[in-house]
Amino acid sequence: MSGVVSMSTDPAPETGSGTPAGAAAPGRVAVIVPAAGKGERLGPGAPKALRELGGLPLLVHAVRTLVAARSVDLVVVAAPPDPQGVAEVQRLLADLPGDTRVVAGGTSRQESVALALAALPADCDVVLVHDAARALTPVEVIGAVVAAVRGGAGAVIPVLPVTDTVKAVDGDLVTATVDRSTLRAVQTPQGFTRDILAKAHAAADPAAPATDDAGLVEALGLPVRTVPGHAEAFKITTPFDLVLAEAVLRRRR
Ligand code: CTP
Ligand code: MG
Numbered sequence: 001m002s003g004v005v006s007m008s009t010d011p012a013p014e015t016g017s018g019t020p021a022g023a024a025a026p027g028r029v030a031v032i033v034p035a036a037g038k039g040e041r042l043g044p045g046a047p048k049a050l051r052e053l054g055g056l057p058l059l060v061h062a063v064r065t066l067v068a069a070r071s072v073d074l075v076v077v078a079a080p081p082d083p084q085g086v087a088e089v090q091r092l093l094a095d096l097p098g099d100t101r102v103v104a105g106g107t108s109r110q111e112s113v114a115l116a117l118a119a120l121p122a123d124c125d126v127v128l129v130h131d132a133a134r135a136l137t138p139v140e141v142i143g144a145v146v147a148a149v150r151g152g153a154g155a156v157i158p159v160l161p162v163t164d165t166v167k168a169v170d171g172d173l174v175t176a177t178v179d180r181s182t183l184r185a186v187q188t189p190q191g192f193t194r195d196i197l198a199k200a201h202a203a204a205d206p207a208a209p210a211t212d213d214a215g216l217v218e219a220l221g222l223p224v225r226t227v228p229g230h231a232e233a234f235k236i237t238t239p240f241d242l243v244l245a246e247a248v249l250r251r252r253r
Pocket of ligand 2: 037
């Protein structure tokens with residue numbers, strides 16, 4: 001049921017170009033785009049990734065930036081798992097340049113990522129995972145994450161400082177003020193060597209799915225490195241976020 005559909009319009013990638021004689025050719029960089037969520041917090045309507053921002057689905061904004069990134073070779077989207085969702089995503093991606101593929105997503109984000117990971121070609125050795133809902137993520141963030149993985153980090157996440165004061169509560173009573181100087185808000189794309197991401201997902205508990213992939217790497221006791229995130233890489237979750245995204249897009253155009 002979750003067959004991979006290749007949408008590539010490009011010729012097969014050249015191998016070995018730019019590689020010094022004797023050195024192993026570096027593998028390709030794939031980006032998994034979990035896009036199978038319902039978008040319940042956004043309110044009633046189509047699955048969130050297919051909802052429109054400035055006349056185009058969120059997924060199209062996200063994938064357009066990914067295929068434009070010089071460091072990205074392949075994009076695999078985990079689509080809403082019903083036949084209609086998969087067909088719609090196939091149709092949208094067919095209009096975009098680059099090597100893009102579709103798999104049917106799962107019931108949790110973690111499962112959607114695992115299904116796409118299982119469908120990656122063997123020659124991808126760096127894997128990014130990027131939420132379709134972070135539709136306006138600037139291309140620079142993608143480049144910085146790939147560069148950090150290529151530079152030797154096994155797991156990389158873009159982060160921002162937390163600007164609000166954060167408190168722990170029990171019901172409506174405050175129990176503590178958390179030291180925000182050590183806290184970071186986490187974004188995507190998160191980048192990994194393929195080995196580490198595969199190990200992390202193999203060890204993950206499907207009954208208690210994680211909200212991000214780096215969390216699964218942390219659970220293995222492996223280090224996760226941070227790079228600077230970007231305000232415009234925010235996740236579109238609520239109707240207010242969509243208003244904010246429309247404003248960001250208007251300013252860009
Ligand atoms: N996602 C996915 N598969 C799921 C659930 C979520 O691929 N079963 C994806 C979403 O499509 C989104 C990303 O994971 O791009 C982040 O999830 P979130 O912002 O929570 O999106 P939704 O689950 O769609 O929203 P909600 O939780 O409000 O229903
Ligand atoms: Mg969700």
